[in-house]
Amino acid sequence: MSSSRNAGIGAAYDFIASDYDALMQPDMRMREALWRHYARIFRSGDCVLDFGCGTGMDAIYLARRGVRVTGIDASPGMISQFLRKADRERLAIEARIGTLPDLQAFASGSFAGVVSAFAALNTVPDLSAFAQEAFRLLRPGGRLVGHFLARPGVWEILEYVAEGRWSEARERRHCREKTIAVCGEPVAHTLLPPRETYHRFFRECFKLRRLCSFGFLWPQRWDRFVPVPSARLGMRLEATAGRFRPFSDWGRFFILDLARRD
Numbered sequence: 464m465s466s467s468r469n470a471g472i473g474a475a476y477d478f479i480a481s482d483y484d485a486l487m488q489p490d491m492r493m494r495e496a497l498w499r500h501y502a503r504i505f506r507s508g509d510c511v512l513d514f515g516c517g518t519g520m521d522a523i524y525l526a527r528r529g530v531r532v533t534g535i536d537a538s539p540g541m542i543s544q545f546l547r548k549a550d551r552e553r554l555a556i557e558a559r560i561g562t563l564p565d566l567q568a569f570a571s572g573s574f575a576g577v578v579s580a581f582a583a584l585n586t587v588p589d590l591s592a593f594a595q596e597a598f599r600l601l602r603p604g605g606r607l608v609g610h611f612l613a614r615p616g617v618w619e620i621l622e623y624v625a626e627g628r629w630s631e632a633r634e635r636r637h638c639r640e641k642t643i644a645v646c647g648e649p650v651a652h653t654l655l656p657p658r659e660t661y662h663r664f665f666r667e668c669f670k671l672r673r674l675c676s677f678g679f680l681w682p683q684r685w686d687r688f689v690p691v692p693s694a695r696l697g698m699r700l701e702a703t704a705g706r707f708r709p710f711s712d713w714g715r716f717f718i719l720d721l722a723r724r725d
Contacts, residue, residue: 472537472538472562472586472648472650473536473537473538473539473560474538474648475538475645475646475648475650476517476536476537476538476540476541476645477538477539477540477541478540478645478646478648479645479646480518480538480540480541480543480544481540481544483517483518483541483544484518484520484544487520487581489683489686489687490581492686492694492695492698493677493678493698493716494520494521494580494581495698496677496698496699496701496702497521497580497608497610497718498521498524499702500608500673500702500718500720501521501524501525501578501608502528504576504606504608504720505525505528505530505575505576505606506529506530507528507529507530508529508530508531509530509531509575509576510530510531510532510533510573510574510575510576511525511530511531511532511533511574511575511576511577511578512532512533512534512535512566512569512573512574512576512577512578512600513525513532513533513534513535513578513579513580514535514566514577514578514579514583514584514593515535515536515537515579515580515581515583515584515586516534516535516536516541516542516545516558517536517538517541517545517581517583518541518544518545518548519534519544519545519546519548519549519556519558521578521580522534522545522549522556522558523545523548523549523552523554523556525578526549526552526554526555526556527552527554531555532556532557533556533557533558533559533569533574534556534557534558534559535558535559535560535561535562535565535566536558536560536561537560537561537562538560539560542558542559542560545558546558563587563589563592563593563596566596566600567596569600571599571600572599572600572601572602572603573600574600574601574602574605575601575602575605575606576601576605576606576607576608577597577600577601577605577606577607577608578607578608578609578610579608579609579610580610581610581612581716582610582611582612582652582716584609584610584611585611585612585652585653585654586650586651586652586653587653588651588653590653590660590663590664590665591663591664593664594607594664594665594667594668594669595668597668597669598668598669598723598724601723602723603723603725604722604723604725605722605723606672606720606721606722606723607665607669607719607720607721607722607723608718608719608720608721609718609719609721610716610717610718611657611660611716611717611718611719612652612654612715612716613654613656613657613676613678613712613714613715613716613717614636614637614638614639614654614655614656615635615636615638616678616679616713616714616715617679617713617714618679618681618682618683619635619682620632620635620636622682623635638654639653639654639655640652640653640654641654656712657674657676657711657712657717657719658674658711660719661674661719661721665719665721667724668723668724669721669722669723669724670721670722670724671719671720671721672720672721672722673706673718673719673720674706674711674717674718674719674720675701675702675705675706675711675717675718675720676701676705676706676710676711676712676713676714676716676717676718677698677701677702677705677714677715677716677717677718678701678714678715678716679701679705679710679713679714679715680697680700680701681697683715701714705717
């Protein structure tokens with residue numbers, strides 16, 4: 464990643480750092496599903512690296528469970544918010560400003576796990592380099608859990624179809640990149656299908672333990688109308704059905720849970 468692109472991403476998220484947690488509330492149930500998965504694979508005392516940690520929502524959850532967490536993010540503003548929250552809870556968490564090249568500062572085999580959530584990996588222009596670096600950082604048997612933004616989901620495509628916009632529906636469905644403006648700063652995201660993402664970038668270094676898609680049961684705009692018990696049940700249904708085709712290709716996000724090849 465070029466230094467100018469690093470600066471662009473960091474500056475973009477600096478603008479929203481103080482509001483980031485509130486902005487993420489609509490997807491909180493998805494994050495809680497991700498936390499349940501973390502709880503199954505990481506134990507108290509494990510060392511875990513959170514790449515693209517943002518304000519530390521995932522890192523703080525893990526630290527509360529006794530996991531030793533190091534967070535790294537391109538945005539100084541995000542790291543500042545993260546450290547404030549960790550300090551309030553008196554959690555011993557290390558946090559650094561940085562991106563992919565800065566991972567070289569960590570010793571080989573430093574971590575039992577590497578996690579990255581809510582599209583941080585979609586902004587990495589060289590996922591093969593990230594995969595190799597994660598392989599180096601992980602101990603034998605270590606886990607890499609990536610939570611990726613998917614291509615436009617089934618409900619977005621159906622909206623175009625319902626309006627008779629067939630060519631736009633096809634174009635959106637095969638979209639492989641998207642630029643999202645964050646406070647006016649363009650942030651490029653690569654969007655690939657889950658299995659292609661694994662086979663192109665991670666298969667050489669990692670075994671696929673679990674693939675799961677989220678956000679396909681109903682349109683995102685319905686979230687505020689769905690009763691909490693139904694929404695929680697829906698997330699659990701997605702955690703099961705989202706492992707299998709065609710559902711695994713229909714969601715707004717997907718998880719790749721990968722084990723380091725020994």
